Amino acid sequence: MRSASKGDAAEYEWLLRDIAAVLRITVRRRLSAYGLNPQEAEDVVQEVLLGIHQKRATWDESRPITPWVHAIARYKTVDATRRLGRTRRLQVDLPFEDWVEGFADPNSPDSTRRLDAETLLATLPERQRRLVQALTVEGATVRNVAERFSMTEGAVRVALHRGLKRLSRLANAAEDETGLETGR
Amino acid sequence: MNRQTDDLIRRLARDVGAGAARRPSVRIRLAGGAGACVPLLIGLVYLLFGWRADLVPALSIDAVLLKLVIGAGLAAAGILIACRLAEPGRHRMPTVGMLAGAAMAAPFAWLLSRPDPAGTMSTQAGDGAICMAIIFGLALLPMALLLRLARSGAPTRPGLAGMAIGLASGAMAAFAYAFACPMETAGFVVTWYVAAIGLAAALGALAGRRMLAW
Numbered sequence: 575m576r577s578a579s580k581g582d583a584a585e586y587e588w589l590l591r592d593i594a595a596v597l598r599i600t601v602r603r604r605l606s607a608y609g610l611n612p613q614e615a616e617d618v619v620q621e622v623l624l625g626i627h628q629k630r631a632t633w634d635e636s637r638p639i640t641p642w643v644h645a646i647a648r649y650k651t652v653d654a655t656r657r658l659g660r661t662r663r664l665q666v667d668l669p670f671e672d673w674v675e676g677f678a679d680p681n682s683p684d685s686t687r688r689l690d691a692e693t694l695l696a697t698l699p700e701r702q703r704r705l706v707q708a709l710t711v712e713g714a715t716v717r718n719v720a721e722r723f724s725m726t727e728g729a730v731r732v733a734l735h736r737g738l739k740r741l742s743r744l745a746n747a748a749e750d751e752t753g754l755e756t757g758r
Numbered sequence: 759m760n761r762q763t764d765d766l767i768r769r770l771a772r773d774v775g776a777g778a779a780r781r782p783s784v785r786i787r788l789a790g791g792a793g794a795c796v797p798l799l800i801g802l803v804y805l806l807f808g809w810r811a812d813l814v815p816a817l818s819i820d821a822v823l824l825k826l827v828i829g830a831g832l833a834a835a836g837i838l839i840a841c842r843l844a845e846p847g848r849h850r851m852p853t854v855g856m857l858a859g860a861a862m863a864a865p866f867a868w869l870l871s872r873p874d875p876a877g878t879m880s881t882q883a884g885d886g887a888i889c890m891a892i893i894f895g896l897a898l899l900p901m902a903l904l905l906r907l908a909r910s911g912a913p914t915r916p917g918l919a920g921m922a923i924g925l926a927s928g929a930m931a932a933f934a935y936a937f938a939c940p941m942e943t944a945g946f947v948v949t950w951y952v953a954a955i956g957l958a959a960a961l962g963a964l965a966g967r968r969m970l971a972w
Contacts, residue, residue, distance in 0.1 A: 587771035594763055616760050623763070625972070627770045629912035632784060632845045645846035649914035 593626065593643060594619055601651055610658045618654040622647045694744050698737055705730065706737040784911030785841040791907045792837045792926060795900040799934035802896065807938040821942040825951060829933025832955060836926025840904070843919035844911030886950040889939060893954035896931035897924070901962055905969050913970050920966010921959050928958025 601622075602615040625646050633642045695703050695711075705723060708714045709730075720727045782790075803809070816822045842848045904923045913919035932951050941947070 583771040583774055586774045587767055590767040590770060594767065598760075616763060619760075620763055620766050623766060623770065625912070627773070629846070629972070630774075631910075632912045634783070634845065637847075641847035642845075643847075645848075645914050646912065649846065 590623055590626070593647075594623060597622055597647060600647075604651060604655065605658070608655055608659065610655065614654070614658055618651055621654060622650045625650050694741050697744060698740060702733060702737045702740075705733050706741070709734055784844045784908065787907045787910060788841050788844060788904060788923075789837060791903050792833065792900065792930065795903065795927075796833075796930055796933065799896055799900065799930055800937055802899075803934045803938050807892075807935075809937045810940055813937065816942070819942050821944045821947050822936065824944060824947050825936035825939070826933060828947070828951060828955075829929045829931075829936060832929035833926045833933060836922045836924075836929060836959075840908065840919055840922035840926060843913050843915055843922060844908050846912050846914050885941065886946060889935070889941065890950045890954040890957070893928065893931045893935050893951065894957050896935060897927040897954070897958040899927075900930050901927035901958065901965070905962070905965055908966075908970055909972075911970075912972060913966070916970035916972075917963050917967040919970055921963035923966065924959040924962015925955060927962065928955035931958070 597619045598615060601618045602612040605615055605618070606612045626643065629646065633639060695707060698706065701723075705719060708719050708722070709716070714722075716727050716730050719725075720730045723730065725733070810816060817826075901924055904927060905920065908919060908923060911919075932955055941950075
């Protein structure tokens, strides 16, 4: 870092590489400890590197560098963990494919829920319906659908989640009604 | 090694090759900014309210001294803490700052244990609220400046750093306003001055969370 402040790019590059290597391991561990997707770790590592770079003037050369790097890494990681935790709540908790399989199979042998998936689907708004249908009934991949609807993959997942939630609400409401009828 | 990260590192390294001139450290900026604010605030108080006519003899009144001591002490403590918090990896509150804060309690206890020579709280309550509002208003100026200066730092606890800056700003404003404020009972100072400084610190904490996050 000292040579970096004198403008030695090569030394600086080595330093960042070292930091990145250590970070990758610790961040991944932290993310999985919080039940988040460890694949996001690379993004967090990049955030930390950027932070270090932007704020490199705040390192006092007379002090050891480790606590300084550590503090930045911690700050950025906590930040990212919070952000990821927040977005995750909008998304599906289970692995995505399990969710779809367990949920919207129209031929589900589950006898208590003999609901016509098609009818329910028809009650969704047009765009949402097409999206859910593509993913569940036609079995398209998220990427594929994202391209077709020109959305990001994350947005597709969120939209699917919302659609399914809506469907399940409708399904429950329908079930309540039938329950009342048989009770009569 | 991830390709994207690799690219990023290379780009950053090229950037440092350009050799940006080092600006003065955030600590120096904060301390300098605060130092510049004090005479400015005292001047502003003179322009707005005029100093109290009996300024020099008033300095021998305990409560007036107390205002100055509280103002100077808390301002110093706030700035010291803010300087620490503005740089990553120096989290711990500086001992000096904490001691200065604790030392504030001693004159309070001493003054409050003595009977008030003049006036009671109830007759001054209205004036007190005005006093507090003025100090709070004055504090906004150094707070805005110091928060701006602190942005060149990298506080890993933005809220706390903002609070320290608010504390220092409120205390500086209280110090400056003591030159004009005619109130001289200890109870008054404790209540309204401390309330004003506390409000400034609270606002600083809120502002810090927004302005100092990076």
